[in-house]
Amino acid sequence: MLADMYTDLELMRSLTYQLLKEIKDLEQGGGGRGEIHMRSAAAALHAGRACMRILDQGVQIHGGMGFMWESEINRLYRTGKILEIGAGTNEVRKLIIAGELLK
Numbered sequence: 001m002l003a004d005m006y007t008d009l010e011l012m013r014s015l016t017y018q019l020l021k022e023i024k025d026l027e028q029g030g031g032g033r034g035e036i037h038m039r040s041a042a043a044a045l046h047a048g049r050a051c052m053r054i055l056d057q058g059v060q061i062h063g064g065m066g067f068m069w070e071s072e073i074n075r076l077y078r079t080g081k082i083l084e085i086g087a088g089t090n091e092v093r094k095l096i097i098a099g100e101l102l103k
């Protein structure tokens with residue numbers, strides 16, 4: 001599980017840092033459309049999912065304690081879900097990606 005978590009984390013880092021490099025010089029208001037919009041949505045979609053997979057395995061490793069709301073890993077698992085909902089849900093991110101791919 002630790003190996004899977006590490007691999008997910010490294011993939012998420014690579015995609016996120018690559019995207020940050022690409023948007024670094026974007027002028028204000030230059031995002032939100034076209035290729036960069038699709039790539040941002042893809043990075044956010046992947047990062048949210050990867051975080052949830054990592055947190056799910058974190059809970060699993062902690063066994064019963066991971067299920068108890070008082071534990072830190074449980075708090076992280078519950079709050080991590082916002083990464084798939086906040087600032088555009090996974091479904092909305094997929095609509096953006098598919099919409100751009102189908103142009």
Ligand SMILES: Cc1cc2nc3c(=O)[nH]c(=O)nc-3n(C[C@H](O)[C@H](O)[C@H](O)COP(=O)(O)OP(=O)(O)OC[C@H]3O[C@@H](n4cnc5c(N)ncnc54)[C@H](O)[C@@H]3O)c2cc1C
Binds near residue numbers: 082086091
């Ligand atoms: C803790 C927290 C903090 C937040 N902070 C902010 C903030 O700072 N700024 C801000 O602007 N917003 C914020 N939000 C709002 C957040 O961005 C919205 O909750 C999120 O975009 C989903 O919108 P909704 O809750 O209206 O769900 P809905 O739009 O009602 O969606 C419900 C479900 O239906 C799915 N869905 C909706 N439309 C489609 C479609 N066309 N196709 C397929 N599936 C669809 C969604 O993916 C979701 O799973 C916050 C939310 C939370 C919980």
